Amino acid sequence: MKKIAVFVDVQNIYYTTRHTYGRQFNYRKFWQKIKHQGLIVSAIAYAIDRGDEQQLKFQDALRHIGFEVKLKPYIQRSDGSAKGDWDVGITIDVLEAAPRVDNIILLSGDGDFDRLLDKVHNEHAVTTEVYGVAALTANSLIEACQQFHPVEPELLL
Numbered sequence: 001m002k003k004i005a006v007f008v009d010v011q012n013i014y015y016t017t018r019h020t021y022g023r024q025f026n027y028r029k030f031w032q033k034i035k036h037q038g039l040i041v042s043a044i045a046y047a048i049d050r051g052d053e054q055q056l057k058f059q060d061a062l063r064h065i066g067f068e069v070k071l072k073p074y075i076q077r078s079d080g081s082a083k084g085d086w087d088v089g090i091t092i093d094v095l096e097a098a099p100r101v102d103n104i105i106l107l108s109g110d111g112d113f114d115r116l117l118d119k120v121h122n123e124h125a126v127t128t129e130v131y132g133v134a135a136l137t138a139n140s141l142i143e144a145c146q147q148f149h150p151v152e153p154e155l156l157l
Contacts, residue, residue: 002038016133034104046086111138
């Protein structure tokens with residue numbers, strides 16, 4: 001049975017689906033779709049912790065589905081900008097998982113991950129898949145993966 005690792009850039013998926021469709025991603029429906037592809041040995045959702053009640057419920061829902069939730073504190077800078085980037089954390093976890101799995105599924109449209117997907121595919125013969133909102137997913141990321149799945153309304157709440 002094929003071993004699968006899933007990595008979710010929660011902020012990217014939240015903002016791209018909200019911007020394009022005005023709706024949220026349906027993680028439960030996504031899980032139902034991918035669980036038939038093999039054994040999900042790891043599923044990590046990377047999010048920002050603002051500590052509000054709605055986010056806590058969302059994080060609990062992700063855990064109930066089967067995701068490990070990794071949180072970073074929300075940092076508001078003095079100039080008003082915010083910080084909460086998980087790119088390095090996602091990269092480290094993907095690199096650690098690659099030798100143990102057959103398939104890596106990344107939910108993000110961030111082009112910063114293109115070289116990462118090239119590397120794990122070329123060095124570990126891992127198949128890589130990306131789920132992202134087509135209009136807001138970097139072309140370099142689409143080209144780097146073996147299979148791109150555009151997030152369509154059927155995967156939204």
